[in-house]
Amino acid sequence: MAQSMYNKLQEHVASLEDDFSKFYDKSNKAAGTRVRKGMQELKQMAQDIRTDVQDKKNAEG
Template identity: 45%
Template sequence: MELFDRLKQIIDETEDDVQKAEGGNKAAGTRVRKAMQEVKAAAQEIRKQILEIGKGGS
């Protein structure tokens, strides 16, 4: 599933910024928050696709 791969990619790319944000880097914190918005959107799309599969759709 392409969206699931994208979700994993976002998480992997954000790992360094999470560490920096924990150390007090405000810019890294901003990047993490933006990435989490992307994670939320990707997760919602995955959920929609799974529901469609469960309904027998595409």
């Protein structure tokens, strides 16, 4: 499970690369919207991982 969570995180970040380039290099506003949406999803993924880690840590102790 941990590896699949990490892989999903990596894939998500990689999927944003084109939109980052389009927004920052070409000032494409629509790409900026997609970057913001992707970053919000990344934030949620990070929170889910943090919660999972905390739950596992508390279960051991």
